[in-house]
Amino acid sequence: MPFAIFDGPDLPYELMLCGRTAGPVEADNGFSLVATHGLDAVASADTVIVPAFRGYLDGAPEDAVAALRRAHERGGRVASICTGAFALASAGLLDGKRATTHWLCADELARRYPKVQVDPTVLYVDAGDVVTSAGVASGIDLCLHLLRRDHGAAVANTVAREIVAAPHREGGQAQFIERPPTPPTKTNLSATLEWALTCLDQPLTVAAMAAHARLPLRTFARVFVAATGATPNKWLNAARVDLARELLETTDATVDNVARRCGLGTPANFRHHFHRSTGTTPSEYRRNFTVVRF
Template identity: 60%
Template sequence: MLVLPGASPLDLGVTMQVFSPRDGHPSYDLTPCSLAPGPVPGRDGLGFVVEAGLEAIAEADTVIVPGFRLPQRPPAPAALDALRDAAFRGARMVSICGGAFALAAAGILDGRRATTHWRLAPILARDYPKVHVDGSVLFVDEGQVLTSAGVAAGIDLCLHIIRRDHGVQASNAVARVIVAAPYRSGGQSQYVPRSIPEPLGDVFAATREWALRNLDETLTVSALARHARVSERTFGRRFVEDTGYTPMQWILRARVDLARELLESSDLGVDQVAARVGLGTGANLRLHFQRVLSTTPTEYRRAFRWREPRAS
C-alpha cells in the first residue's frame, strides 16, 4: 500500500482492516510503504509512520494506492516510476478514491475505464482524457487494474478483491468481522442527485431483503412492487436509481451470488443449486454463470471451494 503525503486516514484504515490477517480467513501480507521509510504527513490531522520505502512495490503482487490530499498534483517521479514498473511486470494495481490520480499520472489508466469520488471524476476526466472515467459507480474492475469511488466504496472494492481471489464465502466472512455489507456491486450508483425523492428508501430496502430471503420463489417486478406497495413503474424507476440495475437484473445477480456461496460451501449438485436459488435447471444456471462470471459452476466450485483450515 503506497502511502503518499496527505494520505487519507480512512482509505488506509479500510485497507488495513479488510486485509488484516485473521484465523480461518484468507491471508494477505500487507506492507505500507512510502517514498522513504519514516513519518508521512496525512490528511485530517493524522500522520503515519511506515517502515518500507518504494522498494516494497517492486516485490508486491498487488499495489494499492489510497487517496491523498491534492490528488491533481502528480506524486513524486520516483513513485510514478515504481507504479509503472509494477504495472509493467503484471502486478495488480488498485486505487481508492483520489488514488486513481496517481495511477492516471503514471499512465496506467490510459485506455481503461476507471472511477474515483464523484466530485473528483470531472477533474480526472479533464486532466487525463485518455482515461474513460465513470464517476457514477462504486468501483471498476478492469482485470489487472481496479479503481474505486470515495471513502466507503473502498470497502466494497477490497471485499471484491477477496471475493475474486478466494470466493464469496471468504469475502462474506471478512464482511461480517468488519460489520460491512457483504456485497455491493461495482455498478451500483455512488451518488444520484434527486429533487424531492419519494419516501421509498426504507420500503425498498425491506423489499430487497424480502427478495433475498425468497430467491427460490417466482419473483417478478409485479410481486416486488406489490411488496413495496408502489406501482410497477415507480418501483422499477427508483430501483434503478438506487442500485444501478433493473429489478430483474438485480434478482438474477443475487441468485448467481447465492449459487456461488452454495457451490463453495455445500455438496449440492448443479441442478440442486439451480433449484435452490430460483434458476430452475442446471442448464439455466450454467447459462447465467457464463454470462455473469465467464465461467461454469463446476469450474467455479473447483477454484473457490472453501474449506475450513485444519487444526494444527
C-alpha cells in the same frame, strides 16, 4: 503518499505500508502513519493499493509514478481508493480503461485524463490488473472484491462478517450523487424551471414548459440545453427522481404514492426510472437513506 501492499498468494496476506521513503507520513486528517518500506517494495509487490492522497490534482510524484509503472509492468495488480485513481491515471495505467473515483472528483479526473473512461456511478471497477474504487467506504467494497477474486466468496464473506460490513452492497455510487435540478446561476429560464418544479406531479410536457417560457418549441429546446446542459425531458426526469429521493428519505409514503407525487406514473415505471438514475431500487434507497427522527 503511502501505499498499502498485499503480498503473497495465501491468507493472511503480508501487509506492508510504503511511502516515497520509509518513515512517518502525515495524513490530511492530522494523524501520522509510519511507512515501514520505500518505493522499492512498491515496484516488487503483487498488489499495490493507492489510497486518497494530498495534492492529487497535481498527479503523483514522478518517483511514485515510476514505482507504480514498474509494479504493473512486472505483472502486479494495482488498485486505488477514492482520489488514488489520479495517481494511477498520472502513471498512464488507466489509459483506455474504464475507471472510477469519488463522484465529486470524477469530472476532474475525466478532464485531466481524457484517455480514461470515467464512470462516476459505480462503487468500483475491475479492469483486471487495474482496479479502482469510489469514496473511502468503497475501499472496503474493493478489498472484499479482491478477496473474492483471490480466495472465493466464502472467504470474503467471512472477512465481511468479521469487520461488520456488507459482503456486497446493492447499487452503486449514483445513489449518493447530488444533482440539483436547477442551474447554479439565474438564467432566462429560471422562472420556468422553478414553475416546473412545482408541477412535477402533473403530466408536464415540454410544450407546456415552452409555452410558460413564451418561446417556440424548437427555440425553447435549444435555449434549455444551453442553460442547463440537458434536454428538457432529461431534466424533467432528473427532477422527478430527485423529488422521489427526497420523499423516500423524509416521508413514510408508499412507493405507489411517491410514484404519483413525483409524476413518474405507475410503480413499475417509477422503479425503472429510479433504478436507471440511482443504480438501486426505491426500497433499498429508503433503507439506506431514511432520515431518523427523534
